[in-house]
Amino acid sequence: MASPTYITTPIYYVNDRPHIGHCYTTGLADCLARFSRLASGDPSQTYFLTGTDEHADKVVTSAAAHGMTPLQWADRNAAAFEEAFRACNYTHDDFVRTTQDRHKTKVIEYINALLASGDVYLGEYTGWWDASQEEYLTETMAKEAGFISPVTGKPLVKRSEKNYFFRLSKYQARLKAHIDAHPTFILPEARRNEVLGRLRDGLEDIPVSRAVTDDPASRWGILMPNDPGHRIYVWIDALFNYLSVVDRPELSRFWPASVHLMAKDILWFHAVIWPCMLMALNRPLPRRVYAHSYWVREGVKMSKSLGNFVTIEVMQAYAARYGMDALRWYLLTQGPSGTTDADFSHARFVEVFNADLANGIGNCASRVGNMIDKYFGGVLPEGVREHVAEGSTRSLSACCAASAANTMKALDTCDAGEALLAGIAIVREVDQYINLTSPFKLAKTVDADPSAKTRLADILYTCAEAIRVASVLLSPGLPTKMAQLWSAWGCAPAAGATLESLASFAGVHGLRAGSRVTKGEILFMRADPAEPAPA
RNA sequence: GCCGAGGUAGCUCAGCUGGUUUAGAGCGCUGGAUUCAUAACCCGGAGGUCGUGGGUUCGAGUCCCACCCUCGGCACCA
CATH class of the missing domain: 3.40.50.620 (HUPs)
Structure with missing residues (x-):
């Protein structure tokens, strides 16, 4: 690499x-x-x-x-x-x-x-000259136009000029x-x-x-x-x-x-x-x-005559309200990377923003950070290791490995959207895992059962570490917000580290016991779908 | 006109060389559960004639034919 x-x-x-x-x-x-x-x-x-x-x-x-x-x-x-x-x-x-x-x-x-x-050699170019537009039309285009200027209707003139050809x-x-x-x-x-x-x-x-x-x-x-x-x-x-x-x-x-x-x-x-x-x-x-392919806007092709381009000003209005990372996210994951055009739709923007960012990585990081703060005073406990939920077929470390592999695979075909979405897949799994293991219930039994504390630590470490891996995979799309998360969790990627090592669950760049994990600020505040599009 | 792609749940789409599905995913919608979290998360449901009509086959979104519809490319246009 x-x-x-x-x-x-x-x-x-x-x-x-x-x-x-x-x-x-x-x-x-x-x-x-x-x-x-x-x-x-x-x-x-x-x-x-x-x-x-x-x-x-x-x-x-x-x-x-x-x-x-x-x-x-x-x-x-x-x-x-x-x-x-x-x-x-x-x-x-x-x-x-x-x-x-x-x-x-x-x-x-x-x-x-x-x-x-x-x-490259000197040759002669012959074409149909549209004097009013000062341009040549190709033979096929001239024929289509009936040998008159498509703009002014005046006859085209067959004309030659010396040109260098490749x-x-x-x-x-x-x-x-x-x-x-x-x-x-x-x-x-x-x-x-x-x-x-x-x-x-x-x-x-x-x-x-x-x-x-x-x-x-x-x-x-x-x-x-x-x-x-x-x-x-x-x-x-x-x-x-x-x-x-x-x-x-x-x-x-x-x-x-x-x-x-x-x-x-x-x-x-x-x-x-x-x-x-x-x-x-x-x-x-x-x-x-x-x-x-192209972007269309609210289902309508963008054109000069309609004046409906999503201009840089419009983009900045979105960035001002939702953050530039959110706009980047929408463009990258919903964009026309394939053969079909994509729609820049405000309703869709809000849906994706809420689903992937606010309810996804944002909420998940928040709930995990909050529990570590609440149950461990914001310090990752010693002796933590991965915990696998009972009845679960795969571990979060395996999920992280699979996602990292999916990211790399998507990058092979320049599919940035898929590469990014692989990070969201981890988040989904963490949310599921939390509901399955209910650390918040476990926390209430700690006083009566000291062994529960160890399990609780393992569970939360597992969550946090999985989210850290997700954040690495998401960072090319959400650079500012992921940096914000890294700062709150003290896990900014070391300079010189490779994606592979960073995405390795509990690897050399994994979260360290004893490090501070603060709640940090809300990454993406849930958006109101009823609010009209930013001007 | 020529060449090409495609029409699958409300939306965006997976379904490669036909029989592992009773046709799937995400979002949206709707019931339920839960409370660590951003009324978030988790679980379940909702039943889409897989464009239309034929055909091949024991069996077809998945092959063939016709038709309808949508879309893309067609060179000096950034």
């Missing part, structure tokens, strides 16, 4: 305002990164990258509309993303912006290499072979099938440059190193970020990336174009490309 782990999100279009979509992808990456650091015990072996994509033409026009230079505009908006991610407690190790020199110089290197190998077609067979040989290269599986399906239709070379025109806006971007009449197409520029950031001696161990996370709309670029470009560069391919 000591092997370097490199997790990326897309770099976000800097003209956008941060919303739940960006935060979800980045949050998924954050959770996986936290798990990764925990698993290896060595944070320096994990690299989590996010950032912004800034060379789109519209950045120039938006900047102008706001009376700024493109870079000023990009500075401002990139900062908004960084602020949003900070508010979400994301732990990215780096935030790359495509306007940074460290990126641009590398992109030029890569393009030069591709020019030298002949994988020899995508050359790599089709190799890519297919790679996908076939690596069943989890593209996940979820349904996405993989989509890619394979489209691959059967064949690949054509793709333009990777745009002409530089009289319009000053067309100079925004990275110029083709050999030909100032062209600049590198923004998508190509953007894809290189994954490599450019770690392509230096101190970080080179992180390539190839462990996983590129993204939403389903940009799978093609990551699963086909990017891998082929890497092959052309003789670089290893990322180990995995993972495309999740």
Whole structure:
């Protein structure tokens, strides 16, 4: 597990305002990164990258509309993303912006290499030009539109221009072979099938440059190193970020990336174009490309026209009322990690909050902490060991081991939600165990029967230790609240400890006899379902 | 249009190569028990024609056909 782990999100279009979509992808990456650091015990072996994509033409026009230079505009908006991610407690190790020199110089290197190998060549692009929109439509799209502009209705003009092309077609067979040989290269599986399906239709070379025109806006971007009449197409520029950031001696161990996370709309670029470009560069391919689905809001698709995006402001309102951990929890466990879209529904949010957090880990930690406080003055007694409930088929230590295994298994497929839920399974078991063993009844017999005290100690230790294990598994999703619990129970994970050792029941990092276990504050106060959604 | 996925309890979904189930889980709902805890937790229940109609088979959510419905992908859009 000591092997370097490199997790990326897309770099976000800097003209956008941060919303739940960006935060979800980045949050998924954050959770996986936290798990990764925990698993290896060595944070320096994990690299989590996010950032912004800034060379789109519209950045120039938006900047102008706001009376700024493109870079000023990009500075401002990139900062908004960084602020949003900070508010979400994301732990990215780096935030790359495509306007940074460290990126641009590398992109030029890569393009030069591709020019030298002949994988990028000057060709001619012919398409249907929509003069009003200043963009080309593909043959199929033009046909669908009846060869008129879908926006203005004016006729499209067949037009050609010189462009640099990438020899995508050359790599089709190799890519297919790679996908076939690596069943989890593209996940979820349904996405993989989509890619394979489209691959059967064949690949054509793709333009990777745009002409530089009289319009000053067309100079925004990275110029083709050999030909100032062209600049590198923004998508190509953007894809290189994954490599450019770690392509230096101190970080080179992180390539190839462990996983590129993204939403389903940009799978093609990551699963086909990017891998082929890497092959052309003789670089290893990322180990995995993972495309999740979308969020909808209260059952309705989010759109600009409806103005119903779950914005960062909405998210912060939720965080203000329920805590950022609770919001993280909802996103991670209820999110669209699979092929179907997920609903951001307030009613559902409250249900999940109460079920998993308030009534789950929150209440269970509270009842256990309270009993230790009440019956043992908040000090874990000496000589404690695991106690197994009579008539119970499995012990809590076994349950902890099973949950830890389930977490690791879920992480194999980047399923952060399942990985987290394994922790809740322990909590459920502890609640059951408490009802089965009734320590609160036992406590009333202690005066008459001294041996009961020992059993009581064993029972409560068993509960507390199981919850500690659960807290470890939950911590990548609930970092703040679990840290709060650790502080109350004096069991913060030791630096350098691995997930495996931390999750070991009564192992080297288990709760120690004699340590103080205070009640602490309520972790998650039960939410009122009747209360309207935060504004 | 082409390619693909799916329609299972109120909701979200498990059910892989057909007979271990009298079709399951979580949440919600509803009875009961309990009091250590955040009216929390625990136990029980509620009976869903497993989209529709055929077919194959000793036996089909689980295979085949048709149909209805929903959804996703279709390359220069971050």
